[in-house]
Amino acid sequence: MPRETERQKTTDELMELYLFNLLLGLGTESSDSSDSESDTNSDTSSSTSSSGDSEFAHLVGEGVIGMLKELWKERYQEEMREIPKTDINLQLLLTVYKTTWADIFQSYLRVTPSCFDALHETIKEHPVFHNNSNHPQRPVDEQLAIALYRFGHYGNAAAIVKVALWAGIGYGTVRDVTIRVMTALCDERFRRAAMPWPDAAQIEQAKLWVEGHSCSAWRDGWCMVDGTLVPLFQRPHHFGNTFFDRKSNYSMNVQIINMPDLRIIDYGIGYPGSQHDATAWKSCRIPNEHNQLLGSNEFVWADSAYPLKSWCQAPYKEPESLLDNNKTHNFHVSAIRIRSEHCMGYLKGRFSSLRDLRLRIDKQKDLTFACLWIASCIHLHNFALHHSNNTNPETDQFFIEGQQLMLQECREQAEWAQTQMDIGEDDTLDIEERVELIEGRLKREELKERLLEYLAERNVQ
Template identity: 45%
Template sequence: MPRTTEQQLVTESLFELFFLQLLAEGEQAMIEDPDYEDEYMDTPFSTTILKTICKLQEKKIPSTMHCHSQKWSSPTPTTFDTIVANLRDNPVFHNNLENEQLPVEIQVAVALHHFGHFGNAASIQKVGIWAGLGFGTVDLVTRRVMAAVCDPIFHKRVMKSPDAAIKEKAMMWVEACSCPAWRKGWCMVDGTLVPLASRSAHFGNTWYDRKSNYSLNVQLISTPDLRIIDYGVGLPGSQHDATAWKETRIPKERATLLGAGEWVWADSAYAL
C-alpha cells in the first residue's frame, strides 16, 4: 500500500479541526448577542485553519484547474482536452438561466479530481475546498459529467469500430505471439470490479460482490495494443462477467463487428 506522508497526516488532522471549529462557531453564533462585537476576533479561527491548510498545500494545488488539471486527474493535457471537446455540446452543460454554468473544462476537472480519490478524500467537502466551490456545486458538477459520459452519443464518439488496418495489425501481433491458427482472435475482453465507497441506497445488496465489497462491474474490450474498442458500465458487482459481457456491442452486433471466423479472447468466466 502507498505510504502516507507526514504532510498528508497533518493535512487530515487540520481538516478535522477545521470542520469541528466551523461547527463550534456556528453554534456559538446562534447563542450570542448579534450586536456583540469582539475586537480580538476579527478573523474566525476556522478561517485561520483553512489558510494554514492552503499554505501547506501551496506546492500541490494548481493555480488554474484548466492548465494544471492533469496533476490531479491522470489524463494527459491532450487527453483532457479531447474529453472536454467530446462533452462540450452535451445538453446537460447548457441552460437558459441567467446564471451561466461553470466552463465545461472546470466541471470536468472537478469531476476527475472527485473520481481520482477515495474515502474521506473524495468527500464533496474536501473537493469543494480544493476547487473553491460550494459543496452543492461539487455534487451537481459530478452528476452532470457522469450524465454526459454515460450518454450514448458520447459512447459513439469515443468508441470507434476498428477498421481493416487496425484488425490486421492486431492479427499480426497475435500470430507472432502464438500461431497462425489463432490470428483471427484479434481482440480480448475482461471484467474488473470498481469498488464503491459505500453501499448504494438503491438495491444495495445487488452491488455486493464475491470479494466482499460493494462495486461496479466494468467490461473492457481491447486490441492487443490496449486500444479500447468498447466498454460496458453500470451493472452491479454481483453480476457475472458472462452476463455483463452480453451488454456490450460485440455480442449484440457480432455480424457487423466480427468477420468470418473471428473471435474474442476471454477467460473461463465467459461462455463460448
C-alpha cells in the first residue's frame, strides 16, 4: 500500500474520536428518552446531569471539527526550509568535462561528447521543449544531460533527490525534464530514425557474419531473439504479484531482437516478469509481420523457451548415440546466439537504470511510464551505437561492464535450473503451439544435417 502520511494518520485518529463521541451522544439521548418514559417523576439532578453530558459531547465534537480544519488549513505542516542548491556540477560537466575530460563526461552521461551533440541536434526542435509560458524551460542540453544521467545510473544514485541536488534543480523538475526527453526519444520519427529496418546491404552483411561462424546453410538466420528481466526496486502496487519472477524478484519482461552487430531491430515491452518468453515474444513486430519482414527461407535464432514456427531454432538434446553431433551443433548455435547476450549486456552496461529500475508502479499510468523509460534506453542504445567513435563495440567500456553483468545472470540462471525438476513437454500447450514446436524441430533437424555435411566436406578438403 502507498505510504500513509502523518497528517492522514492524525486525521484518522480525530475521525475515530469524533465518531466515538457521536455514538456516545446518541446513546445518552436514547437512555434519557427511555428513563423519561419509565419514570415521569425522575429527580431533577438526573435531568441536569444528562443535559451536561449532551453539552459536553457537543463541545467535544466542535473541538474535533476545529482541529481538523486547522490540520488541513495549510498544504504543508512543517515550516518550509530552503535547501541550498547549485548547478555548478551540471555546468562543469557540459563545458569543461565535455571538451577536456571526455572520459569523465562519458562516465556521467554514458555517451560520448560527439554522440551527445548529435542527439541534442536531433531532438532540440521537438515541440515538447517549446512553450509560450512566461517561465521558459531550461536549455535543452541541460534537460538531456539530466535525463541521460538518470538512464545511466541505478540504485540510490538514480533517486530523484540525489539527481536534483546534483543538478541544482527542484525535485519535481527532475521528473518533468525526464518526461520531456522521453517524449522526444519515443516520438515516432525518432524511433524510425534510431531503429530503421535493415536494408539489403546490412542484411547481407549479417548473413556473411552468420555464415562465417557456422556454414552457408545457416546464413538465412541473420537475427536472434532473447528475453531479459529488468528488476524493479520494489513491489508494484498495480497487480504486484504478477511481476514476481522465477528469480524471486519483481521485474518486467523485455524481448530484444538484434543483429550480429548488436543493433536492435525490434523489441517487446510491457509484460511482467512472471510472463513466459514465448508469450512476450508474440507482442513483437516480427512474429506478427513475418511474411513482410523476413524472406521465405529466413528465420530467427532463439532458445528452447520459444515454441515458434520453423523460422526459430535452438540447441537441444538427443539420444546418447548422437551425443557428439549434438555437441557440434550446439557449439555452433551458441556461437551465433551469444550475440543476444552481448546485445543485452551492452544495453544494460550503458544504461544501468535497467539493472534496477527505480520507479514506483502504483497504477496503469506508472506502468506506461516504465515502458517508455525502457523504450527510451533501447532507442538511445541504437543511436549511441551508430554515433560511436569506437568501430569495435566489443572494446567499449560499457560492453565490458555488460558482459560481467550477463555472466552473473547466467550463473544465477544455471543455479536456478539446477533446482528445477526435469520435465517433458508442457501439457498446457494448445494444439497450435504443439504444431509450432514440431515444425521448429523439423527445421532444426534440417539445419543440423546441413551443418554436419558442410563440416564433413571442409574436413575432406
